[in-house]
Amino acid sequence: MKVNKIALLVGLTVLIPNLSFATTLEKVIKKDVLQCGVSTGIPGFSSTDSKGVWKGLDVDLCRSIAAAVLGDADKVKYIPLTAKERFTALQSGEIDVLARSSTWTASRDTSLGLNFAGVNYYDGQGFLVNKKLGITSAKELNGATFCIQAGTTTELNLTDYFKSTGMEYKAVTYDTSGQTIDGFKKGRCDAVTSDASQLYGLRIKMDDPESVMVLPEIISKEPLGPVVRQGDDGWFNIVRWTLFASLEAEELGVTSSNVQAMLKSKNPSVMRLLGTTGTAGENLGLKADWAYQVVKQVGNYQESFDKHVGQNSPLKIERGINKLWNKGGLMYPMPIR
Incomplete structure (x- = not known):
């Protein structure tokens, strides 16, 4: 008797459950x-305080996802990772989501x-220098030595910038942002280059923050x-719409302090956001x-921004292009309807 091998394999696949096929949501x-990776x-984004508690803008995103999925923002295991x-x-499944100040690029989005x-x-890449150098512009950095973190977009951006300006530079690479700023402190380089937001965080780690400055370029x-990970659209949707919900809440004026009262709102957009319809x-x-x-336990995007990187934080970064679209910024939450 001939056996249809394909049919047999299909039958076995149906009969024998494969746990690897479980969705990320089911596993969480x-x-x-x-x-959460x-x-x-990185001060302001993901770092521990004096009590070992994780805090930051990225940490709040982790907490928001946990609140949305598990109903408890504290049910997060933080996995610290180098670049x-x-x-x-993430590829190996060690983490469920990566929230680690990672730049969205074509190669990362299509090849990993x-x-x-x-x-x-x-954000955008900038330069941190010691004021004693007397430099006020990146155009004066010809021949400078840079401390940079390996495995980031920083390296390629630095190469592109110096090639386009006809200047030369040297680089000293490190695995972590802490090692990078430590190298700068010890005088192993003239400047540090990284995302501007990270530079403000590194600046406050200096013994004398006023002795250094972030250049304007x-x-x-x-x-x-x-x-x-690709291939799990359901989990992708949850992470994406959790972020949108935080932004939508800001746009609608729903905060952690008024969200309970907002449950009685007759505004259709608020009602859809909060699930009363x-x-x-x-x-x-x-x-x-x-x-x-998400809003009750973590707050809306503005609350997180102000607390961790904005005017209520040591970094005091201006909201700038991270304002909502209707206030001159780029943050545009898709409508929940």
Whole structure:
């Protein structure tokens, strides 16, 4: 009797469950914790305080996803990763989502088996120098030595900039941002180049922050955002719309302090956001109050920005292009309807 091997294999596939086919959402719910990849320490984005508690804009994104999926923003296991480690950790399944100030580029989006789910901070590469050098512009950095973090877009951007300006430079590379600033402190380089937001964070780590300055030039586009694995559209949607919900809440004036009262709102957009009407939660495979939990437990985007990198933080970064679209910025949440 001839055996149809293809039919047999199909039958076995149906009969024998393969746990590797479980969606990320199912795995997170089963573990009852979100494994979130963060940096090894970038002030304002993901770093620990004196008590070892993780805080920052990226950390708030991790907490928001946990609130949306598990109903508890504290159910997060933070996995600190270097720039070299981050994408491999996501590809291998060590983490469920990467929220580590990662730049959305064509090569990363198309060759690594990963998807960027949005942008939670629009940045650009800049330069941090010691004031005693007497430099006020990046155009005066010909022949300078730079401390840079390996495995980032920083290296290529620096090469492109100096090639286009006809200047020369030397580079000293490090694995972490902490090692990078330590090299700068010890005088192993004339300047540090990285995303401007990170430079403000590195600046406050200096023994005398007033002795250094961030130069005015921005030499690249660095759209930073959360990353997930390709092939799981449901999880991609959850991460993307959790970010949008935080922005939508700001746009609608829904905050952590008034969200309870807003449950009585008759504004159709607010009602859909908070789940008192519509099917947004159901469509994502989540409870109807998923976005309510995000705002209640973590806050909207403005609250996170001001607390961690804005005027209520040590960094005091201007909102700039990270303002909402209707206030002159680039942040444009897609409508929840």
